[in-house]
Amino acid sequence: METRGIEDMFDFRRFPKDAVALLLLLLYSPVGICLMLMRIFIGVHVFLVSCAIPDSFVRRFVVRVMCSVLGMHVRQRNPRSRDKNTKLSVCNHVTEFDHNIINLLTPFNTPQLEGSTGFMCWARGFMEIHSASGQEAVGEFLQRYCSADGAPPLLVFPEEDTTNGRAGLLKFSSWPFTLTDSIQPVALRVSRPLLSLSTVESSWLTDLLWTFFSPCTVYHVSWLPPVSRQDGESTQEFANKVQELLAIELGLVSTKITKADKAEHIKRKRHSVPQTTTSATSGSIGLGFMAQSLGSDDHRIAKMAQQVKDVLPHVPISVITRDLAKTNCVDTTITNLLENREEASMEATETSAYGASRISSFPSGSSPAIKPAAKTFGRLPADRHMSLQQRKEALYNYARRRYIEKHGLDPEDSH
DSSP states (O other): OOOOOGGGGSOSOSSOSSHHHHHHHHHHHHHHHHHHHHHHHHHHHHHHHHHHSOSSHHHHHHHHHHHHHTTEEEEEEOGGGOOTTOOEEEEOOOSTTHHHHHHTTSOOBOEEOSSOOTHHHHHTTOEEOOGGGOHHHHHHHHHHHHHSSSOOOEEEOTTOSOOOSSSEEOOOOSGGGGSOSEEEEEEEEEEOSSSOSOOTTOOHHHHHHHHHHSSOEEEEEEEOOOEEOOTTOOHHHHHHHHHHHHHHHHTOEEOOOOHHHHHHHHHHHHHHHHHHHHHHHHHHHHHHHHHHHHOTTHHHHHHHHHHHHHHOTTSOHHHHHHHHHHHOOHHHHHHHHHHOGGGGTOOHHHHHHHHHHHHHTSOTTSSOOOOOOOSSOOSSHHHHHHHHHHHHHHHHHHHHHHHHHHHTOOTTTTO
């Protein structure tokens, strides 16, 4: 099986990236808000009608028409391929309302393996089972359910979590394929203009409100012929075969990405967002600072910065530009950088080594002799201060002389 990038299988943002689509969404938003408020009122009546009328073809037809008013349209393909004798159907999972939509076409029961229980489980259309007793007990209960006569068939989502339905299928869990030897695959495509169907961290209630806000959400249901397990075929091999059939029908790829992999990816994504935001903020501050430093006369300051860089090649150009923006003078900037080495992003030890290497390169007799730094500090503060002052003065004289020689200036005019 091909492994598709996990980033492509889920939506992390609700709104489109395209500027034109975003503008259309902005223009539509007043209409969408009015639709959402109206559909909330109608949705309450849909729920009451579905509770009042017994399960029958009439109820499914009435609720399907009312769901169309809510913006949830259902279309099916190959309805004759639906096998009424098959007790288990499996479907890919796209939204939190997939089981409700398919139940408008034919009666199904979908077990609620985790999440809300009690009234909320029943109101959302799930069949409540006591999953706390363990997966083996749940499997035995569902096996007995599939063997019972007269019970509606089961609809299970072996992916166990939703995807965006555009890139690939999550790896099918093997436990649903232990319930029966014959399974009918159901392929589901969902489309919606302007907005994503769901995001990785949104709740079912949030998705429902966005469904009411959207102009429409179209569900395409395709019935595939039933598939039976072959002799000697393991449960996981049977699951992989059904997954591959659904992937081919949907034009997607089968992946080995599991529900746990999705949860781990969301967790990493959540932790990486603050770091990305911090880096982007630091980068924007740096760019803004450089733009402010250059100002309107950026060409002149850039030329002056290059002159200082020729004299002090080890000083970063950003530090030189920052100081020139304050002093507007080459000589003053050189003096400042020589007197304050920390601002040039150098440690004190690097300053001593840098000064010693430059002083050792003087021609004999061309500069005053500089005493090397003593191995120990002087006992008196005055001795230590004089030693540092002499080194600073020698560095300044050397830098000044290089600048004069490079630009052919008169030493007397440079004072």
